[in-house]
Amino acid sequence: MNNDPLKQAVEMARAGDKAGACFLLRQIVATDSNNENAWGWLAFCAETKLERRQALERVLEINPENRGARGELEKLGPAPTPTPVRQPVPIQPQPSPKIDSYLLEQEITRLTGKGWQVVDRTQTSAQMRKPKQWNRFLLVVGIITLCVGFGLIVLIVALVDYLFKRDQLIYVTADGIRSDLERKSRIPKMRPLTFWDFVLFGLVLLFILSLVALVILQGRA
Numbered sequence: 001m002n003n004d005p006l007k008q009a010v011e012m013a014r015a016g017d018k019a020g021a022c023f024l025l026r027q028i029v030a031t032d033s034n035n036e037n038a039w040g041w042l043a044f045c046a047e048t049k050l051e052r053r054q055a056l057e058r059v060l061e062i063n064p065e066n067r068g069a070r071g072e073l074e075k076l077g078p079a080p081t082p083t084p085v086r087q088p089v090p091i092q093p094q095p096s097p098k099i100d101s102y103l104l105e106q107e108i109t110r111l112t113g114k115g116w117q118v119v120d121r122t123q124t125s126a127q128m129r130k131p132k133q134w135n136r137f138l139l140v141v142g143i144i145t146l147c148v149g150f151g152l153i154v155l156i157v158a159l160v161d162y163l164f165k166r167d168q169l170i171y172v173t174a175d176g177i178r179s180d181l182e183r184k185s186r187i188p189k190m191r192p193l194t195f196w197d198f199v200l201f202g203l204v205l206l207f208i209l210s211l212v213a214l215v216i217l218q219g220r221a
Contacts, residue, residue, distance in 0.1 A: 018045040036062045100124045101173035125173040132165035
């Protein structure tokens with residue numbers, strides 16, 4: 001299965017499933033508003049002239065040299081004068097089974113990479129289980145401090161913690177995944193941390209620890 005949403009949408013559009021392609025393309029441009037190719041294909045699959053015009057105008061905003069988009073926009077003619085009384089009501093397209101299957105497959109792949117297992121699955125939903133696991137922190141601390149004397153107590157606590165744990169069960173549905181995507185598209189994206197962010201954080205932490213050590217030394221003096 002193709003893991004690139006844009007390529008998936010293009011394949012669906014070429015196969016004649018424009019409604020499904022539109023749904024996926026709207027998700028792409030909601031998270032990447034400068035994706036010229038996605039806007040261009042959205043104009044091709046648009047269900048209304050208004051949406052097609054808006055997509056073509058966005059393509060030209062990103063790349064004014066796009067002659068294809070300019071030519072298609074000229075074919076649509078001048079933009080209609082908006083009427084303040086009656087506002088157009090957006091129509092929510094019904095997602096196709098291909099979209100549901102694609103979204104579910106992507107989510108299952110993500111969860112299985114984190115240790116989840118598929119218990120039962122249909123075309124639009126899946127039940128997944130995550131087996132209980134040992135608390136690695138307690139195990140490491142217990143093994144390290146075993147020679148000190150209280151490491152055995154920590155290991156016993158880790159054993160009790162494991163015995164009282166239960167397997168985790170979740171239900172994944174295409175509707176739930178779609179709702180999460182729409183919610184995330186409305187949340188402003190944060191800048192990802194870079195290598196220099198960690199370097200700066202390390203330097204600040206080192207400076208704070210140095211001050212603490214200096215205060216302790218002066219107190220002893």
